[in-house]
Amino acid sequence: NVFTQTEVGNFYNKNFINLKLDMEKGEGLKFGKTYPVSAYPTLYYIAPDGKVVQSVRGAQNVERFLDLGKKALALNDNSEKYAEEYEKGNRDPQLVLKYIKALNKSGQNSLKIANEYIRSQKDLTTEGNLSILMESTVQADSYIFGQFIAQRSHLEKLFSTEAVQQKIVFACQNTADKAVEFESRDLLDEAYDKIKKHYPEGADRFMMVNDMKNSLAFKDSKTYLKAAKKYVKTEIADDEKELSRVAIVIVQNFRDDKKAMDFAENCAKKAAEVSGKYDYDLTYAGILLENGKKAEAIEVAENALEKAKVVGRKASTRVELFLKKIKGA
The missing domain is CATH 1.25.40 (Serine Threonine Protein Phosphatase 5, Tetratricopeptide repeat)
Known part of the structure; x- marks a missing residue:
């Protein structure tokens, strides 16, 4: 099962909503009426509007599966039309929000644009600027995350407490994943510190799961086993x-x-x-x-x-x- 490989799971969980269906019963039969399947396995990459970005038949190895995901993100990239307006000096909040969303959806780095825009704003409590903060908070180790936390009460009123908590977990998870990529204990500690400080209710589970992920990356069976036993029990x-x-x-x-x-x-x-x-x-x-x-x-x-x-x-x-x-x- 390629999806259970750490690198694959991290990439696909970060960039896609993933669903496995049995095409011979239940939801699979319903799905097949819109998206026909003639061979197993078949991978469908579907845009939010329901359009097929790409479909691929056959089992994939890790490298090929990652390449397919990256290709799907690139094919779904519509950021250029917003980039052109932004480079001309258009700083309308709705345009900036669409630009950042497009960058995020296509797997590109949106922090440069978000930092530039947020630093230029005197009032971050407007609905447009709060929406931009919500969309652009993708890393816990960032200036944007600090501004997100500073406006937390306003964000909770506009979106909900649960949505803000989920965004904190999302940003901390991305930083934890980056810690594995760069083999940086400091980054991992930063992710742990911020989840404990800003969402203590979810901190134990977050650290437990990431201890498992990190020990997999470094082939540390002892640490993995300790975390996994706690995870199973709790x-x-x-x-x-x-x-x-x-x-x-x-x-x-x-x-x-x-x-x-x-x-x-x-x-x-x-x-x-x-x-x-x-x-x-x-x-x-x-x-x-x-x-x-x-x-x-x-x-x-x-x-x-x-x-x-x-x-x-x-x-x-x-x-x-x-x-x-x-x-x-």
Whole structure:
């Protein structure tokens, strides 16, 4: 699963709203009426207005998947028409807001324009300027973030307390991600300090999740395991998707660490128990096999097969192939 790779997850979660659908049932059938799918997997990159930016068929490796995302952002870039007006000296708040939004949507840096504009304003409490502050606050380690916090009460009245809190988390997360990119502990500490100061209710979860992300980047299984255990206990004890994701991430990154793999096995087992679905059983069986427990893996997979038969031929074939592979091993 390429999406669970740290670099991919960070990029796509930052720049897109991501959705995975089973095209043979439920929402997938409804989606397929507008966006036809003839092969699996198919990736659709869709603009906010519903227009298809690009669609790609077939599995992708990490590098290719990242390139596709960057290409989609570039194809959806309409910032040039606002840039031309801005360079002519137009500082109408609505134009500046549209310009910054366009830069953000296309994955470009909007801080230069935002800094220049905000520094030129005497009154930041107007609706137009507050809207620009809200849109342009994308990094906690920035001048704009300081101005955002200074106008917090006005922003909460215009948007809502929850929206402001979400923006604080968003900005701190971008700074934390940058800390990984540049291997900077100082940047990470700045993100942690600001989330604790400006949104203390969300600080523990934020730091826990980012301790996990950072330890993945540096292949630090001990730190990851410590943070992951706390995360499972306090945040996702009954969330089968997250439990399974944590298990898969451990297998992908720390398969040589016995303690980590034992924890992955426990997470996968809990996810299978909570969900009751064949695919979670299959993930659990795969990790049992990784841990040298072939007989248990076969038993769990055979149980998954019975569930898969109810789902359909495609599901049962998937499990049958897995069983054939491990029984022949």
